Amino acid sequence: MDHATLRQHFYRQLTEQYLQGELQSLYHWCVQEIEGWGRAEAYTRNENAVAPASLQRWEEVIERLGKHEPVQYIFGKAYFHGLALSVDPSVLIPRPETEELVAMVLKDHAATRLRVLDVGTGSGCIALALKNARKNWQVEGVDVSTAALATARRNASELQLDVAFREADLRDELDFTGYDVLISNPPYIPTGVEDSMDKSVLEFEPHLALFAPKEDPPYFLRRVAEIGEKCGVSDVYLETHATEEETLVTNLKSAWSGSIAVKHDLAGRPRFLHLERNK
Ligand SMILES: C[S@@+](CC[C@H](N)C(=O)[O-])C[C@H]1O[C@@H](n2cnc3c(N)ncnc32)[C@H](O)[C@@H]1O
Structure with missing residues (x-):
């Protein structure tokens, strides 16, 4: 043939x-x-x-x-912000929208030295892309999944980027004191919408990475904001599929005392939140 x-x-x-x-x-x-x-x-x-x-x-x-197995899992590789990353079914396949979140942080913080924590790091894509672009930043990543952390560490090693990854569960009392910026693309899909989801996502990507608690979909977004507030970070950047952004902002107001701005993705959808401490 x-x-x-x-x-x-x-x-x-x-x-x-x-x-x-x-x-x-x-x-x-x-x-x-x-x-x-x-x-x-x-x-x-x-x-x-x-x-x-x-x-x-x-x-x-x-x-x-x-x-419907994602091509990225078949070949064990995904591209994100100019980096070739190893991926496997323990990690979400990095999405192009998340590259926009990374770009937002890089645009807002040009050269100053920062300590940044990527919360729910998965493959490590956000943390590694930030470190690759800002070699003078201290960047770390946390996740609840041991398997995902192993993949993130492998990526850091393959890309020779000095990013440390460790285990942390957002449901616990966490101390993130010492970081300037938290960035997170946490699980935010409400359960009950499975019928509208692509088979390739629903059947192959880790549900731990996708779904928020049924009774409280903004739970993880609020937890990142709450921990950031308690630990005195200056900025929190969040990705979500904020179809009801006003409800979400109201929800986050109980967790964050500073400003909360909704940002749109390139398709014009409200998708990101920038929480900034009052100066
Ligand atoms: C939507 S994925 C994002 C992965 C990666 N940051 C990205 O943008 O591709 C959410 C991540 O949060 C992690 N996660 C889920 N529950 C968690 C928890 N209770 N504490 C910490 N991380 C959690 C998942 O393991 C997953 O890696």
Whole structure:
């Protein structure tokens, strides 16, 4: 079989599960990972025969994609803010919106030396991206998941970034004294919306990373604000899917005495909160 035929086979097998644009992007992920070819090269290789070992890998990947397994888990890799990170099912796949949260912190704090804590760090994506951009900052990450922390540490080591990760549970009394900034993309999806979620998210990503407590969806967002308030941090940056931002701001007012600003993502949706201590 040549590569042109393999590409047709790939599209045909997955056409019911994915839109055309998604398929193109998935095909290019696979061709990069399996053959080591970028986009342009892939198109010059149409007549090349597919090696038997590659063909077996392609068939395995097509089968896994057919079951909606995220391509990032299949190849164990995700890209975030210019970094290639190892990922596995113990960590959320870093999202492009979270890159915007990182960009916001970097824009607000140019050069001054800061101590920053990423709360609910998962793969370590936020902490590592911040450290990569601001080598003079002291950046650390915490998470309740031991498995996620192992992945975050592996990423720090592979990227040679000096970020320490440790275990902490937001449900406990925590002391984050000494940090200037807390940043967090905590679990915030209310249970009960599972029917509207993509199979690839619901069936493959860790529920510990996705879902907030049923009876109190803003719980983790409020906990980060509360701990930041108690420990005297100057800023807290939060990601959420604040469809009801006014309710959320009201909820956070019980936890944070300073200002609370709702920020929008590039698609114009209210998605981030910047909590700033009164000067
Ligand atoms: C939405 S994920 C964010 C991961 C990563 N920061 C990112 O942006 O891709 C939320 C993270 O919070 C962690 N988490 C869940 N419950 C927690 C708790 N009680 N205390 C601390 N971290 C918790 C999860 O393990 C997960 O890694």
